Structures are given as C-alpha cells and as structure tokens.
Amino acid sequence: MNQVSVVARKVKELHDASAPEYGSQKGHGFCSAEERGAWMNVLKGLSIDKNSSCLEVGAGTGVLTELLGAILNRSGTLYAQDFSRESIELNREHLTGKTEATLKYLEGDAHDRGVFSPIEDHSLDLIVARQSVVFFEDPIHVFKLWKGLLKAGGRAVILDALWDRFIWTGEWAGLVESLPLSCPGSIRSMTYLMEQAGFSIEKSYFLDEVNDCLGDSGARYPRFVIVAHPN
Numbered sequence: 001m002n003q004v005s006v007v008a009r010k011v012k013e014l015h016d017a018s019a020p021e022y023g024s025q026k027g028h029g030f031c032s033a034e035e036r037g038a039w040m041n042v043l044k045g046l047s048i049d050k051n052s053s054c055l056e057v058g059a060g061t062g063v064l065t066e067l068l069g070a071i072l073n074r075s076g077t078l079y080a081q082d083f084s085r086e087s088i089e090l091n092r093e094h095l096t097g098k099t100e101a102t103l104k105y106l107e108g109d110a111h112d113r114g115v116f117s118p119i120e121d122h123s124l125d126l127i128v129a130r131q132s133v134v135f136f137e138d139p140i141h142v143f144k145l146w147k148g149l150l151k152a153g154g155r156a157v158i159l160d161a162l163w164d165r166f167i168w169t170g171e172w173a174g175l176v177e178s179l180p181l182s183c184p185g186s187i188r189s190m191t192y193l194m195e196q197a198g199f200s201i202e203k204s205y206f207l208d209e210v211n212d213c214l215g216d217s218g219a220r221y222p223r224f225v226i227v228a229h230p231n
C-alpha cells in the first residue's frame, strides 16, 4: 500500500469512529434552529432547481443531506457519497422520510470515478461538498472528476472554512501535512485549484449569517462558499 492509501485509510477510520457524535459537535451538526436556518438560507441563495440531479460529496451523517433533500422534489435525484460506512448508515437513518427526491447512496473514495459509476458523464446539475474537500489528498484530481460528472451549465458548490493547523488535534493532527487543503489561508487556495482543474469561479463569499451563529468559531474559522462551473 502506498502512502496515499495509508492516509485515506486513516481519514476513513477517524470518520467512522467519530460518526455517532458528529451531529452533536459544534461546527459539524447544527446547534440551534438559527444555525440550521442560516445554512438553509445559504442553499436557498443558490436557487437550486427542485428537479435537480444533485451529488453531495463526503455527505457524512446527513447534516447537509437533509437540507438538500428538503429542497428537491420527487423529480429530483440526490446522490450521497462517502467512504465512511458508519456515516452512510447514519445518513440513511437520518434521511428516512425526509425527502421526496430519489435518494441513492454511493460508498467509496471521492478520488475514484468507479464509485460514481451509477452517474453518467455530464449528467449532474449540482455537486455540493461541505467540509469534505479539506480531506482530499489530490483535490485537483477530484475537481477534474467533478467536471466530468457535471452538465454544461452545472455547478460545483464548496462550503468550507479557513481552518488553521491548530484546529486539527489528536490523531487528526498527523494528517495535516498530507492534505493540501487542510489549512487554507484564503478562499483563493481553493478557487485557484478549481481553476487549475477546469472550473470558472462564479462567486465566493463568507457566510456572515452562519458565522454569526457560530460565534467564536465563526470569527476564527470563517465559513465560506465557492460556486463554480465547468469551463
């Protein structure tokens, strides 16, 4: 096994172990109705078509999947992908009865096109990744894969934060030097890599309402959104 695979295995193992508590952790789950509402407002601001074919990459235990599922209607399709089996099981339980859309789970590594085999090339309207691209060992490779999955006119949406290395503690700290986006110093760290992968950036901005709800965490690690489309 090469070094890349060792890192992926560790990322997966840590997420499997933390999945049961994930939804109750500040900054991961929603700690108040206001915070949930602020994230919903972010999605509403994207004017997502209710009939969309949508993929959530690194969907985890379903915190954001639930909001996406609430937006889509019965003509929509929502693929929720993750390599943490524990997270996918919790996501499945959490989403039960919460969306009219067709919900499909894809288990495996986001770097592997085979994981997305039920999705045809250039068929998706939307790809969303919340707090998962920071775990990718080869973000440009993943963004190129997204480009192949999106329709012309489709969009990739990254929701993340300007983390620093000190947020990564315990066993997670050992991953920092292996993950290129683990401590992005500016939004530009991500938009630049997306451009290198063949995306044009439509907009990027800090999520003021979300950051206000998060208090100190929102001030120190400001959450942001990037909206991009394939060139």
Ligand SMILES: C[S@@+](CC[C@H](N)C(=O)[O-])C[C@H]1O[C@@H](n2cnc3c(N)ncnc32)[C@H](O)[C@@H]1O
Residues within 6 Å of the ligand: 008, 011, 012, 015, 016, 028, 057, 058, 059, 060, 061, 062, 063, 064, 081, 082, 083, 084, 087, 108, 109, 110, 111, 129, 130, 131, 132, 135, 136, 137
């Ligand atoms: C911090 S959690 C975010 C979960 C969810 N997006 C949310 O907003 O609550 C990161 C998720 O990305 C997943 N992940 C990280 N790297 C991945 C990879 N290479 N392939 C698949 N899933 C990955 C983890 O297993 C975990 O569930």
